[in-house]
Amino acid sequence: MKTLGLSLLLFLFALPALAADDIREERVHFKAGTSGTTLKGNLRGRDTVDYLLGAKAGQHMTVELHTDNPQNYFNILPPGSSDEAIFVGSSSGNRFEGTLPDSGDYRIRVYLMRAAARRDEQARYSLSIHIGGDHRQSSAASTGDFADGLSGGPDFWEVTGVPRGDTLNVRAGPSSHETVLDEVDNGTLLRNLGCRMSGGHRWCRVAPLAGSGASGWVAGSYLRESSHQP
Numbered sequence: 001m002k003t004l005g006l007s008l009l010l011f012l013f014a015l016p017a018l019a020a021d022d023i024r025e026e027r028v029h030f031k032a033g034t035s036g037t038t039l040k041g042n043l044r045g046r047d048t049v050d051y052l053l054g055a056k057a058g059q060h061m062t063v064e065l066h067t068d069n070p071q072n073y074f075n076i077l078p079p080g081s082s083d084e085a086i087f088v089g090s091s092s093g094n095r096f097e098g099t100l101p102d103s104g105d106y107r108i109r110v111y112l113m114r115a116a117a118r119r120d121e122q123a124r125y126s127l128s129i130h131i132g133g134d135h136r137q138s139s140a141a142s143t144g145d146f147a148d149g150l151s152g153g154p155d156f157w158e159v160t161g162v163p164r165g166d167t168l169n170v171r172a173g174p175s176s177h178e179t180v181l182d183e184v185d186n187g188t189l190l191r192n193l194g195c196r197m198s199g200g201h202r203w204c205r206v207a208p209l210a211g212s213g214a215s216g217w218v219a220g221s222y223l224r225e226s227s228h229q230p
Contacts, residue, residue: 023047023109028053028129036172038132038179041133043112044070045120050077051108053129055100058207060132062172063108065094069123071116079104095215128181128214130172157206158226159188159218170216174203189211189228195220 028051030037041049055061065074073089080104087096090113113124130146164166167183175198184190190206193215197203202220209228 006019007109023048023050025050026051027051027106029045030131033177034179035132035175036128036178038058038172039127039129041110041125041127043110045112046112046143047116051127052105053108053131054105055131057100059100060096061096061100061106062128062130062132064094064128065089065110065125065212066128066212067094067123067125068118069121069125070110071121072123072125073106073107073111073113074127075111077107077109078102079106079167081107082118085109086213097124112185117159128179128216129174130178132173149162149176154192154225156209156226156228157190157192157204158228159184159186159190160224161222162186168218168222170206170214172216174198174217175206176219178217181216184218189226190218190223 002015024047026039026049026156028039037133039051043049048168063074063076065072065115073094074096075085076087076096077083077085086101087098089096107126108129110125110127112121141224146187162185167185168188169180170182170184171178172181174196191209193205193207195202203217204220205217206223206224207215
């Protein structure tokens with residue numbers, strides 16, 4: 001996971017040159033009452049998609065790309081930029097998490113690397129985007145947050161108490177209104193990335209131990225501490 005603070009976000013990286021005709025723009029909209037969404041798409045060759053998302057300075061943004069082509073990445077361009085990025089997926093991985101430095105339209109640019117584009121390769125992907133509140137304010141109000149494994153909390157959770165025939169939803173944010181990214185069964189072991197109170201309920205951010213499952217938020221009432229040792 002790449003977590004960027006304000007100082008690191010201000011460091012700009014050069015993007016690969018792309019012809020304007022190759023870039024398709026799509027405006028991102030969240031459903032009422034939610035703070036995130038998951039977009040699905042396809043790329044071939046030099047296809048590139050810019051997802052435009054309006055956000056305010058100080059908000060916390062998480063973006064994660066799942067793809068069937070390892071040459072498929074995304075970059076994030078700040079407001080007013082068309083060719084410089086504050087995050088470059090090809091060097092930093094397919095997950096971004098950080099506090100936004102400016103207000104305006106951010107571009108999340110999804111693309112194939114040059115060599116893959118020249119080979120006319122294809123990619124099917126899903127892009128999960130979540131925007132939180134002002135991270136500067138929420139960091140100051142630390143009450144109600146729970147530690148992750150590095151700060152005294154359990155390293156691992158085990159899913160428990162889910163009704164028979166049902167599964168526990170892994171969501172894009174700490175709310176039952178957020179987009180469902182994955183589903184897990186009773187007995188599933190998950191890595192603890194930290195918990196917090198939201199809407200009067202405890203929500204925990206988790207990651208799969210192995211495989212292709214998605215990282216996200218689950219209801220803490222269905223978790224118990226696990227003695228799993230990696």
